[in-house]
Amino acid sequence: MATSVIGQRAPRTEGAGKVTGQAHYALDVPVAGMVWGKALRSPHPYALIKRVDASKARTMPGVLAVITAKDIRNVLHGRRVYDLPILAENVVRFIGEKIAVVAAEDPAIAEAALDLIEVDYEILDPVLDPLHAMDDDAPVLHPDQRSYTGLPKIPEGQRNAQSYGHWEKGDIEAGFAEADRVFEETYSSAMTHQAHIEPQGGAVWIDDDGIIHVYGHPKNPLGQRKQLAEALDVPEDKVIYEFVRIGGDYGNKGGLMDVPLCYYLSRACGRPVRMTHTFKEEFMAGSPRHPSVIHMRTGVKRDGTITAHQVRSIFDGGAYGAHKPVPNVDVGGARKAGGVYRIPNCKIESYVVYTNHVPGGFMRAPGDSQTIFALESHVDDIARDLGIDPLEFRRKNMIQEGEADATGDVWRDLYWRQCLDAAVAGSNWGKPKPPNVGRGIAITHRHIGEGEAESLIRVDPSGQITVVTGTPDAGMGAHVMEQQIAAAVLTVPLEQVTILPVGSDIMPFDPGLGAGRTTHVSGGAVNAAAEKTRDELRAVVAENRGWPEDDIVLKEGAFHLSGSTEQPVTLGQAAVEAAYGRSGPVEFLARFDGRKVFTELCMAQVAEVEVDPETGQLSILHVSAACDSGTIINPPAAEGQVEGAFVQGVGLAMSEEMILEDGRVTNPSFGDYKIPTAADIPPFTLTWIEDAPGPLPFGGRALAEHGHIPTSPAIANAIRDAVGIRLKSIPFRPEAIYDALQAKNEREPEGR
Numbered sequence: 001m002a003t004s005v006i007g008q009r010a011p012r013t014e015g016a017g018k019v020t021g022q023a024h025y026a027l028d029v030p031v032a033g034m035v036w037g038k039a040l041r042s043p044h045p046y047a048l049i050k051r052v053d054a055s056k057a058r059t060m061p062g063v064l065a066v067i068t069a070k071d072i073r074n075v076l077h078g079r080r081v082y083d084l085p086i087l088a089e090n091v092v093r094f095i096g097e098k099i100a101v102v103a104a105e106d107p108a109i110a111e112a113a114l115d116l117i118e119v120d121y122e123i124l125d126p127v128l129d130p131l132h133a134m135d136d137d138a139p140v141l142h143p144d145q146r147s148y149t150g151l152p153k154i155p156e157g158q159r160n161a162q163s164y165g166h167w168e169k170g171d172i173e174a175g176f177a178e179a180d181r182v183f184e185e186t187y188s189s190a191m192t193h194q195a196h197i198e199p200q201g202g203a204v205w206i207d208d209d210g211i212i213h214v215y216g217h218p219k220n221p222l223g224q225r226k227q228l229a230e231a232l233d234v235p236e237d238k239v240i241y242e243f244v245r246i247g248g249d250y251g252n253k254g255g256l257m258d259v260p261l262c263y264y265l266s267r268a269c270g271r272p273v274r275m276t277h278t279f280k281e282e283f284m285a286g287s288p289r290h291p292s293v294i295h296m297r298t299g300v301k302r303d304g305t306i307t308a309h310q311v312r313s314i315f316d317g318g319a320y321g322a323h324k325p326v327p328n329v330d331v332g333g334a335r336k337a338g339g340v341y342r343i344p345n346c347k348i349e350s351y352v353v354y355t356n357h358v359p360g361g362f363m364r365a366p367g368d369s370q371t372i373f374a375l376e377s378h379v380d381d382i383a384r385d386l387g388i389d390p391l392e393f394r395r396k397n398m399i400q401e402g403e404a405d406a407t408g409d410v411w412r413d414l415y416w417r418q419c420l421d422a423a424v425a426g427s428n429w430g431k432p433k434p435p436n437v438g439r440g441i442a443i444t445h446r447h448i449g450e451g452e453a454e455s456l457i458r459v460d461p462s463g464q465i466t467v468v469t470g471t472p473d474a475g476m477g478a479h480v481m482e483q484q485i486a487a488a489v490l491t492v493p494l495e496q497v498t499i500l501p502v503g504s505d506i507m508p509f510d511p512g513l514g515a516g517r518t519t520h521v522s523g524g525a526v527n528a529a530a531e532k533t534r535d536e537l538r539a540v541v542a543e544n545r546g547w548p549e550d551d552i553v554l555k556e557g558a559f560h561l562s563g564s565t566e567q568p569v570t571l572g573q574a575a576v577e578a579a580y581g582r583s584g585p586v587e588f589l590a591r592f593d594g595r596k597v598f599t600e601l602c603m604a605q606v607a608e609v610e611v612d613p614e615t616g617q618l619s620i621l622h623v624s625a626a627c628d629s630g631t632i633i634n635p636p637a638a639e640g641q642v643e644g645a646f647v648q649g650v651g652l653a654m655s656e657e658m659i660l661e662d663g664r665v666t667n668p669s670f671g672d673y674k675i676p677t678a679a680d681i682p683p684f685t686l687t688w689i690e691d692a693p694g695p696l697p698f699g700g701r702a703l704a705e706h707g708h709i710p711t712s713p714a715i716a717n718a719i720r721d722a723v724g725i726r727l728k729s730i731p732f733r734p735e736a737i738y739d740a741l742q743a744k745n746e747r748e749p750e751g752r
Contacts, residue, residue: 005487005494006698009636013479013499014245023245025198027276029215031205035064037265037275038110039258040100040117041285042092045126045356045663046141049090049119054100056116062109064269066117068100072264077231078322079223079255081162081329082149083142084359086231086260092121093141093319094358095664096285103265103273126356126663130316131293133160133353141319141354152328158351162321163330165350167407175308175345179299183382187374188729190657191291191316193283194363195648195675198247200286201276204262212239212263215274217246217253219472220512221504223325224256231260241504249474249513250648251362252287255323283668287323287361288658290315290331290352292370296378304388306397308345309406311337313371316360317352323361324352325514331360333367338406339375340416340445340602341397346406356663362514364645365446365705369652369712373730376442376713381726390441390717391424411600415628415692416445419602422687426624427606436611437621440717442710443604448695448702449517450595454508455525457486457533458587463557463572465490465497467529468587470507471522476704477637478518482526484633485697489530490571492557508589516705517594519633520696524592527697533588537574544577545569597695602628603642603706607714611722616738620650620682620715628692630701639686642707646684649711651676655731 017023054066069089076082088097100117104110127133127141138159145151154161176182202216212234218224221241229236246253258275265273277286292315299308313334321329334350350367352360383393398417404410420443429439456468467486471478479499487497501507510522534554541559542549551562558568569577575586608621625646632638655674659666667673694701712730720726725740 005484006631006633007635008484010480010484010494010634012477013483014473018245025245025247026202026215026217027274029203029244031203031272034203034272034274035103035105035269036107036110037101037103037258037262037273038107038114039098039261039275040114042088042095042097042099044092044121044123045095045128046124047092047121048124049088049092049099050122051120052100053118057102057113060113060116062106063102063104063113064271065103065265066100066113067261067264067268073233075231076148077227077256078150079227079325080150080327081152081321084320084322094356096281096358097319101261101265103269127160128355128357128663130314130353130355133355134158134351141356152330160354162317162352162354163328165328165330165334167335167348168346169406169408170345172308172310172345172347176299178307180302181386182297182299183378183385184297185378185381185728186293186295187377188294189292189370189373190731191660192289192363192652192656193286193658193673194250194252194288196248196250196252199277199279199282200253200257201274202257202259202262203272203274204259204266205272206266210238214239214241214259215244216241216259217249218243219246219249219253219474220514221470221472221507222509223512224254225504227256228259231256232263243501243503246472246474250364251366251514254325254514255287279670280668283658283673284665285358287359289363290317290360290370294371294374296374298378298382300382300386302386304383304386304393304396306341306343309338309343311348313337313350315350315352315367316355316357318355318357318359320359321352323359325362331367333365333369333371335407336368336445337371337375339372339379340399340443341406342399342403343406348407357660358665364648365709368444368446368706368709372442372444372709373713373716376710377716377726377728380440380717380720384720391429394420394441394443411598413599413692413694415689416443416602418689419443419604419626419628422626422689423604423606423624426626426685426687427622428608429606436613436722437608438718438720438722439606439608440714440721441606442713442717443602444706444709445600445602446706446709448520448597448599448601449515450597451511451517451521452591452593452595453510453521453525454589454591455529456508456587456589457529458585459533459537459571459575460585461572461576463496463570465492466500467497467526468500468502468508470502470510471518472513474513476641477634478522481519481523481633481637485523485526486530488698489527490534490557491555492571496557516702519700520702521592521594523697524594525590528590528592529588532590536588537571537578540578541569541574599694599701601701601703601706603710605710605714607718609715609718609722611719611737613723613741616734616741618654618719618732618734618737622683622685623711623714624685626687626689627703627707628689628701629703630690630692630694630696631699632688632690633698633700638703641704642686643684645707646711647676647681649708650681652708653712653715653730653732654680657731
């Protein structure tokens, strides 16, 4: 099999359309008669709705429809747990929750009409602290929770729990009794936004046959179609998620958001309707990353051997759990609280808790960044307090092939030590350094995303290959990856393969974006379809010519009989022969099963920083990273994934925080919510461990999810190495560093 196109720096299949403006996003679709929808949102974090009067808005010139909860089938919906109403009816649970919507010819008219809707509230005391939310005297925010469809298993009597995770191994009390030292600390992280430049939105039009056409953010077209059909109580075949481009995702955009409201407005006014968040709405009512409070207690022997590890994680889930797609509605990274370390006795508990904050959703490796920040900071303190080099402490305790992790899982194909060694080799670790400069290490592991998918390949008489795909692409290069795989298997140039993304009505099955599974699952499906195409056309050539099938090889897009001067048969010729006597194109559908894959990936980083002790200003001088990538199909896409994730890690560590006051996000714009710019990004050295074969096509391993996870703990550990302070909450703002230095100086006066 020729694989010359694998590893090429291939251009994006959609690149020209994006840079010329021809690519369609959700709000670009030129549907005639489109009007605008706008939502009236709650100004209170927690209140009863006593009265909604929309009569004045309905009579305003230019207003086409006004809808409240009483006008629609106002069911609870969600990705797994159904706890979110389409419109608030009796109670609002966060600032920004939708109460009514207006459709008008112009967005300014719709906005003005919102001001005419009268709402009477009975304001209640909100629950804004996730720890208090679990107290026996806290208000129960969802009294009907036990009736919710998709409700995960939660402990009886535990107040305001959205979900609960529990993992145990060994005898935790015996492990602590065996320890010479016990270390205990609490860490926290802020609420952060995915910061995709395209805000959430969508458009709906209903055709003459009653088919509901949706132009949304189709990161999971079939899953979102199912969600919408259930919410509207219509058959799934009455809903089509049309293919449009996605302007960034990072774990978000998998729910319905405003799409049901677009449908109801469209049905009411007889026109297509579009709605989109302003960036203020995106921050106040999107689905951001969960804030966390994580308590760790660890027992060790004097030589650094870990004997016991106990973790209790509390995640602020906000007002609803509807945005989380996993069956147990948790943030799965919580179970990684034992990291890459050999821990014989462990107990991990994780709660996601209802509060009156904006509902939390998924963001790139949900729960991992919060958990690994706590763990790798904790591990570093243990090593330093024991007088052990942090690098050697990690090497000593890191699990090896065939050993179980802290939750009892046995992982295969481990290249963690190689990653750690490569990251260190790319850094200045162990070399002399000037005052106030420090170096820190962090390491994380991450599973490969699983699932099933289909792909359809067509071959026309000219030999042109068309891959019909349902795989979404949120900017990461999914379609050029599929193009390269098909071209490699069928031994043709890239330009001989066309990628045809289609809508949910005709697409082959695809699970959508998530868990870093696209190359594994969707790429695996393309690989399977290409192999089926090759094998079935080879059988046709063999039968028609009497050639021994085992002696036929495909190279340069043609079938050759080995050791013969017979004329080769091109893919196009073979397709013509395969089509003889049948109508329609020659096409081959294959399904790939990528479930039950027990391969764990690694990302290690070493950060070097400098701290100004007079101001607390932090400068990142350099970060060295290593990833066990296996075979890389498209280097620019791989580099973009890891480097882009690293930039997100810098933002998480240095500046990103949705500031919450009395339930309100007080910095709801990119003017105040600070994401890194090019000037903020330090030199970054990335080493691939390509000699690490994995289950992806051509021996690759996933790398999309975990490039940002070790960044904040590596920086935190470097800060401690530089100036001797431990920052236990992210982000690390200069004022926090300054305050910690002042407190340290008060504890340790100069000269004492």
